[in-house]
């Protein structure tokens with residue numbers, strides 16, 4: 325069976341324990357490495373709080389020494405917005421026409437999918453794997469109501485994560501975590517800026533040390 329190429333893109337401003345739990349759960353369930361891709365210039369976000377180099381560095385600190393989690397800095401080497409369609413095109417060229425490529429997104433992103441750059445082409449290049457997120461139930465009714473174009477596009481593509489091996493691209497699957505993860509980078513930054521000590525619970529120790537030493541996300545910059 326051709327191994328899946330699992331890709332998890334994000335702003336990671338900063339990476340949090342929710343991201344890591346998701347990457348580990350998908351890695352373990354689907355038996356393949358997860359490539360974490362920090363976005364240099366995330367298309368739907370304003371200026372980031374940490375720069376791209378700092379965000380990639382924190383991601384590397386978060387996964388150092390851990391098997392099956394790999395940081396891929398390719399989006400830092402491209403100018404302009406970090407469009408996923410461009411990244412998938414690069415990955416497709418590298419892995420060849422038969423490799424099953426999977427782009428992982430949080431459930432909240434699925435509702436926004438129709439606003440992504442050349443979004444329908446994503447399915448020519450790879451599969452989409454949506455991860456449950458609190459407040460973003462990925463079901464047909466919710467999609468039909470809140471994102472009708474996405475609902476129509478996804479309906480014939482819906483399959484189980486275990487079926488993504490069968491084709492190189494074109495599928496949509498939902499990945500259910502044992503328990504949804506409450507973390508968000510926005511709330512994490514808020515806690516850091518507010519000196520709320522709970523912020524350390526949401527980042528691995530080496531990332532916490534980097535944030536502390538660099539003064540990132542402090543009171544003036546959150």
Ligand SMILES: Nc1ncnc2c1ncn2[C@@H]1O[C@H](COP(=O)(O)OP(=O)(O)OP(=O)(O)O)[C@@H](O)[C@H]1O
Nearest residue numbers: 334335336342429430433456457505507508509510
């Ligand atoms: N707790 C979570 N549960 C499920 N998906 C998540 C969670 N946190 C982040 N994601 C998903 O991971 C990807 C990267 O997330 P990102 O780096 O933007 O972090 P974030 O916590 O969503 O940040 P922010 O709060 O700044 O929007 C996105 O597809 C997002 O939907």
Ligand SMILES: O=C(O)c1ccc[n+]([C@@H]2O[C@H](COP(=O)([O-])O)[C@@H](O)[C@H]2O)c1
Nearest residue numbers: 333334335363366367368407408440441
């Ligand atoms: O290609 C797009 O238009 C696009 C629009 C929004 C988000 N994305 C990608 O989706 C991933 C998660 O984005 P974000 O903003 O939730 O961190 C990240 O890899 C982004 O580059 C991509």
